[in-house]
Amino acid sequence: MKCIICNSRNVNALKMVSRDDSEIELIRCKKCGHLWQPIENYMDIYSEGEFSNIARNGNAPSSEKMKQLDNMAFSRFNFYKTYLDKMDNILEVGSYVGSFVNLLKIYGKNVTGLEPDPDYSAYSEKQYGFKQITSLLENFEAKNKYDGIISFHVIEHVKNPHIFLKSVFDLLDNNGKVLFECPSLDIHLNGDINKFIWKPHIHYFSLTSIYYLFSLYFNVLALDIKQDSLYIYAEKNNNKPNFNTLTFTKLKIASRCMYSLNNSKLVPLFGKKITLALLREPYQSLKQAKSITIKKINYFLYVKNEMKNKNKIPVSHISVYTLGNVGDTVLSKCVRDTFNKICSNKLKWNLYSVWSPVDQNLIENINKSEFLLIGGGGLLLPDTNKNSISGWQWACSKENLKNINKKIIVFAIGYNYFKGQEPEELFIDNLRELVTRASFFGVRNNGSCGKVRAIVGKNLENKIVFQPCPTTLIRKLYELPDKNKTRNIAFNIAFDRYERRFGRNMYSVLDQIALAAKKLSNKGYKIYNVAHVDNDLIFGLSLQKHAVPYKTILLGGEFPDKVFDFYNKMDVVIGMRGHAQMIPFGLNCGIITLGSHEKMRWFLEDIDFLDLYIDLDSNIEIICQEIIKRFELFYSEENYYETIQKIKAKQEYLYKITLENVDYIKNIVTIHSG
Incomplete structure (x- = not known):
């Protein structure tokens, strides 16, 4: 042979x-x-x-x-x-x-x-x-x-x-x-x-x-x-x-x-x-191992800092607090710091991942807390952490929910189903149980409120209240450097569940957005391709295809302070992800929303800025034209500061609603400021 x-x-x-x-x-x-x-x-x-x-x-x-x-x-x-x-x-x-x-x-x-x-x-x-x-x-x-x-x-x-x-x-x-x-x-x-x-x-x-x-x-x-x-x-x-x-x-x-x-x-x-x-x-491998080790140490210190205040009132917090999709990481922290600020730092946080198994040990730990706070992550969606227990992100059965003997506060969660996705009976049944058990049920936009009310029915619909996403309040929660005009523009294009975001039009839509970036670059603006998760970086391929000069910023896996620092340097963020709009808004950046999801439009309706919305499902051939049109209308040299003042005014409006809601919650769980 x-x-x-x-x-x-x-x-x-x-x-x-x-x-x-x-x-x-x-x-x-x-x-x-x-x-x-x-x-x-x-x-x-x-x-x-x-x-x-x-x-x-x-x-x-x-x-x-x-x-x-x-x-x-x-x-x-x-x-x-x-x-x-x-x-x-x-x-x-x-x-x-x-x-x-x-x-x-x-x-x-x-x-x-x-x-x-x-x-x-x-x-x-x-x-x-x-x-x-x-x-x-x-x-x-x-x-x-x-x-x-x-x-x-x-x-x-x-x-x-x-x-x-x-x-x-x-x-x-x-x-x-x-x-x-x-x-x-x-x-x-x-x-x-x-x-x-x-x-x-x-x-x-x-x-x-x-x-x-x-x-x-x-x-x-x-x-x-x-x-x-x-x-x-x-x-x-x-x-x-x-x-x-x-x-x-x-x-x-x-x-x-x-x-x-x-x-x-x-x-x-x-x-x-x-x-x-x-x-x-070997040198490169050791260098990478060192970087990973430093990141793990920093993460340990971050979580430890979030859970400090030993002698304070213990609160269990269910959220996506880990490093990954940076929108979830920032949201989880902003939820806690909303309560920290309004409750004068009287709380000690026990953090639990929404994706962790719900067992007897977790229920016992929750029952040792003053109350349970659920919020940080879209939560009401069928795709992430898909399970046959609850039908939504937190896989907590109705039986386990009934075993929680503390007040349940649901705070600023979102109804994140895409168009065409219909809730299954498992989700509907468990959502009704959650609303029944909750002492406060806050949803982050009025569009989501309407969807949830329709699902839970007339007996429970009055329990659903509008609670703005805390990421829209970042400047009210933290002392941050003043914002200056920089001529920096960030693009965030999401590629998770792209078949739902783009349908059959992905290449045409991406080309149109990249052409808009090129036109803005030709006007002297610096373009950034910012990723909340690794795959968002794929948009860089479209930018390269159209010879757009740009810088790549990967925020996925980073800590909130780096996110605040980056967006604080942007004049305008043109984005598809909810938190690639709400976080910049919270920092008083300009935004233009590329709508591939109803939640994007709902947020703009709440702040009376629907003119900033561009629908990616229709008139695809003029998306570039529409982006430039919105940019000139709201963020040209003569209009920029007027638009930013309107954004600040809307932030005050959202903060006022939040203060009222948290005051109500404080009375329910008997926490007092001072």
């Missing part, structure tokens, strides 16, 4: 136990290090969806899986961006549901997705609004050639890698580029080769075997390791094989060292991450 990659006869047969505990026959080449299954009767398990049932647990990804795929695609895009910039007309082979194709489209590339599974190929139209081609590469006939072909974790599945690469070669323009990624035999999973071996994977590439294969067809420009995968970037070579014996020898030494170290006692001793740090860029 010969090696399927390098044709060497120096091979040996072996058997290994795979990750599903089945025994698999394998062949190992001693020359190039390739490992493969000697399959004579190869079966196509992809075109009929069999692979999806084996490996993907069905013919459609779950919402959690989609989040994972989108996050992975964005991380991969950022890692490979330098290579992708050298391609314009791109084919992705094995594109799955199209997550990576989607990012390339946002970036302005002409890209085609090729996916053999018919269900997953079609899913892209539902999720992103574009069609993919359903085909195996071997059966695909292109009308035109490509200057870039990319493929991630596909080549290990094919019967013959040579035939596969010849097809890739034929589809490429002269000097076309290829970018491939596959699992690394050198750095396999957790130092356990049996977890790495899997029946659907026919091939297991090492640094040497993948170099040998690609150098027969392409000029290899880069070959390296990304986490526990190999990646190779190469250029079409029409002349002769590019194989270099010296390069092959060096890679062989590196491959053996990595394989040996990854199977050494270091892995169980230090763990995989530290072992890989010894293998790849």
Whole structure:
């Protein structure tokens, strides 16, 4: 038998136990290090969806899986961006549901997705609004050639890698580029080769075997390791094989060292991450570890500071207080500081995450408090922390709710269902129980009040009151530096649940917003792309597509003081997220709202500023024009200060409502100022 990659006869047969505990026959080449299954009767398990049932647990990804795929695609895009910039007309082979194709489209590339599974190929139209081609590469006939072909974790599945690469070669323009990624035999999973071996994977590439294969067809420009995968970037070579014996020898030494170290006692001793740090860029890994450690220490000190005042009145607070979506982090703190300010710092806070399990221990701790405060996070929405216990973010059953014997104060929560989402009976039933048990039920805008009243019915509707979001009151709660005009404009574009935010119009909407940013930049304004969570940074791809100069600011995972400092330096924030509007408003910034959610319009209705609302669902072709029109009307040099004074007046109005509500709450729970 010969090696399927390098044709060497120096091979040996072996058997290994795979990750599903089945025994698999394998062949190992001693020359190039390739490992493969000697399959004579190869079966196509992809075109009929069999692979999806084996490996993907069905013919459609779950919402959690989609989040994972989108996050992975964005991380991969950022890692490979330098290579992708050298391609314009791109084919992705094995594109799955199209997550990576989607990012390339946002970036302005002409890209085609090729996916053999018919269900997953079609899913892209539902999720992103574009069609993919359903085909195996071997059966695909292109009308035109490509200057870039990319493929991630596909080549290990094919019967013959040579035939596969010849097809890739034929589809490429002269000097076309290829970018491939596959699992690394050198750095396999957790130092356990049996977890790495899997029946659907026919091939297991090492640094040497993948170099040998690609150098027969392409000029290899880069070959390296990304986490526990190999990646190779190469250029079409029409002349002769590019194989270099010296390069092959060096890679062989590196491959053996990595394989040996990854199977050494270091892995169980230090763990995989530290072992890989010894293998790849130790200085950078140690620097990252130091940064993470400092962040954890600062977070510990932040939470400890929030829970100080040992001898004060204990209050249990259910919220999203952790570092993540920075809007939730800021809101959670502002809720507490609203009470701290009005109650003269008489309270000691016991913090509980809205996502933590509700058990007997938690109920007992709550019952030791003076009262329970629920607020900080949208809370009334079905997507985040989806559960079959309550139907909303806090998975507290009706039975556990009844076991709470302290006053329950629900403060400034939001009804955050998207258009088209209807509440299920579980949510309705539990919401009615919560309203029944609550001594105060405050909702953060009148639109949400109306929705909640309609759900709970006439017997309970009078308990629902308007309580503005405390983030709109930031300047009333904290002593902050004066705000000066800076000619800084921030854009925040949300990409979570993008299929609901954009529908099928994502690329057109993003182009229009980016064009508006470009026009404002041309007027001399400095543009910032601000992210409340990591994936908000995707808008940077649209800005780059339209050659907009901008700075990137990632606020996700940061502490509230950094958020206040950033927005205090912005003249105007043009945003899609609720808290990318309410936090700037609270700091007396100008705002323009890009409406993809009813809650955005409801907030503007409450402050009588509906003219600042731009609907992203209609007249898409004039979104850029509408943004500039609103900007000139409210924030031009002659109108800016007048608009900011109106914002301050509306803040006073919201603060007055809050003072009245908290005074009412103080009487309920017998807390007095002074």
